[in-house]
Amino acid sequence: QVQLQESGPGLVKPSETLSLTCTVSGGSISSYYWSWIRQPPGKGLEWIGYIYYSGSTIYNPSLKSRLTISVDTSRNQFSLRLSSVTAADTAVYYCAREAQYYFDCWGQGTLVTVSS
């Protein structure tokens, strides 16, 4: 049973960089697309982007200029970096696996608050 777990700071200052890591356990990160998805409090879901285990990425154009997603296959991890954050980036951030064109496994989510 594949499990995903997000980790990283829960509080980030405005204009700084949000960094999160997702650790995949119970299975290999090789194969599949690995996504980041976020949900502002009380709002809907927004896909941030994904990475293939080979390192190829596709980002949401709305975030592309501030976004980097990377993968470390030796550690079975992938990571998110979002620069120049504002209060609008406050959200629960989920990592998820996309298999057969749907998100079948999700992390528990981590709340990141942008505030000084």
Next chain:
Amino acid sequence: DIQMTQSPSSLSASVGDRVTITCRASQSISSYLNWYQQKPGKVPKVLIYAASSLQSGVPSRFSGSGSGTDFTLTISSLQPDDFATYYCQQSYSTPRTFGPGTKVDIK
């Protein structure tokens, strides 16, 4: 980007009711449409993938239909555990996009 809309945005229903939620895509997405259930404070869970395929372990009272631009999620007999928010999501192209959600609560 492909825009996803859902109707209604919320509904009130009773246990045992048949519930139908509609999702529409701004362009044809073939059958690349998934449905998720999310309860407050919980992680979204896939119910239906590829428009009409039931995810393993999901009760058979959930069903999906449609192709192209118009899709439907049906709960044949609403159960207490089904009160939640439901999202559709397209995987036809990137960026992946979700509908705004339909909140199902108790009448």
